[in-house]
Amino acid sequence: MPADDIAYLGLLEVSERIRRRELSAEAVTRALLDRIERLDGRLHSFQMVLADAALAQAKTADAEIAKGFWRGPLHGVPVGVKDLLHTKGLPTMAGMELLSDFRPDEDATVIARLKRAGAVIIGKLHMTEGATLDHHPTLPRPVNPWSEAHWTGVSSSGSGVAPAAGLCFGSLGTDTAGSIRMPSAANNLTGVKPTWGRVSRHGLLHLAESFDHIGPMARSAGDAAAILRAIAGVDPRDPTSLADPVPDYLASLTAGVSDLVIGVDWSYATDGMADEIVAAVKTAAEVFASLGARVREIDFPSTEAVGEIMPLLTAEIGAAHTEHFPNKANRYGPRLRGTLEAAARIDGLTVVRGQQARDRFTGAMRTAFRDIDLLLTPGLGRILPTWDEIDRLANDMGEMGRTVMRFTTPFNIAGVPTISLPGGFTAGGLPVGVQLVGWKLAEDKLLRAGHAFQQATDFHTRRPALD
Secondary structure, eight states: OHHHHHHOHHHHHHHHHHHTTTHHHHHHHHHHHHHHHHHHHHHHOEEEEOOHHHHHHHHHHHHHHHHTTOOOTTTOOOEEEEEOOTTTTSSOOTOGGGGOOOSSOOOOHHHHHHHHHEEEEEEEEEGGGGSSSSHHHHTTOOOTTTTBOOOOOSSSSSHHHHHTTTTSSSSEEEESTTTTTHHHHHTTTTEEEEEETTOOOTTOOOOOOTEEEEEEEESSHHHHHHHHHHHHOOOOOHHHTSSOOOOOTTTTTSSSSTTTEEEEEEEHTTOOOHHHHHHHHHHHHHHHHTTTTTEOOOOOOOOOTTHHHHHHHHHHHHTTTTTTTTTTTGGGGGGHHHHHHHHHOOOOOHHHHHHHHHHHHHHHHHHHSSSSSSEEEESSSOOOBBBHHHHHHHOOOOHHTTTTTTTTTTHHHHOOOOEEEEEETTTTOOOEEEEEEEEETTTHHHHHHHHHHHHHHHGGGOOOOOO
């Protein structure tokens, strides 16, 4: 099979071919390494390609499978990981020049779990500085394979570009205010932000600890389900991780949506939105209804409290950088340095008010989910912006929150799970995402709804023209 045909197989499909020994993990890994060498010089999705280690892992997988020992659907499959997850003995920069010499002495729990599942970790993926909005001035920023002029989403920018470009079969991203879902929408991927605590964060270089989530990014809901199943679950090294049993997300993937009630607040979902975004949400609602879901209009709680809560997030960013700021302030990029300076000016009463507003907002959201299983929204709050537009918006975080991040940040605040799905394309060929939201620990419902949607649509199967 030609290397480029291998690259765009689904994760589950390539996994099955490896399990049946129709393809070797080594051949698959070499095909992707060749593609990375050919394409990533202009896409900049990888911070570090782990070619030798990946080939060694692939050979081990082939030997194990030949002996009848199959670890599961990630066994022998190349995936990438965001470069803020500890990888033993390897640079872990989190997009920060000042961490260029940092080498952890152990793997993050999610990395250890990927290895236990037999995954081939093909490389560490570029990201913004400290998981914020900007890439550090000394580091390249990844290029959107759909349009070089347009945003890749942040902060898991490389984690979005690499699977979209066929350089790995899935990736790990992190999400503090939308950083799995924004690059998923920007790159036509399926991204899952799990319930806060569903996935251990031990070995994560935090942005804002009580907002941070780790989750999968892939080219389909089924592929994301396989990754999430491997990394989810309680971890004694992370006391915030949840002890609830982890379902077999793949086993329930084909159960359909006929038992689900999907709510849409049409005012929230459409006010001020471009026609193509509105059309994507309407199409998604129609598809779910045709599949047997009950789609009903609801009044979702107001998100106006988000502005009052954001100083809490900013203060947590400041807390994450106390080891290096302000004593190494000159090694930060200008925007993150400005955020840390702002964090130092936040007073205790403002933080307390933010926490109280967060509790009230989360309670109101819990009430809304008494009558629905899932909520349908757009993915981004505007058509995919250009880099120039993002650079302007990033100077006004209030405007950024009201537009681009309108449908992502509220669900980090509440710690509830979400899935971003490819929902269509603009006339100019740019991806348009839609999002489903559930109450806590509803990942199984989100994944099977996403899978059902993708059985009825082909948006997720389209590929950028790179050659």
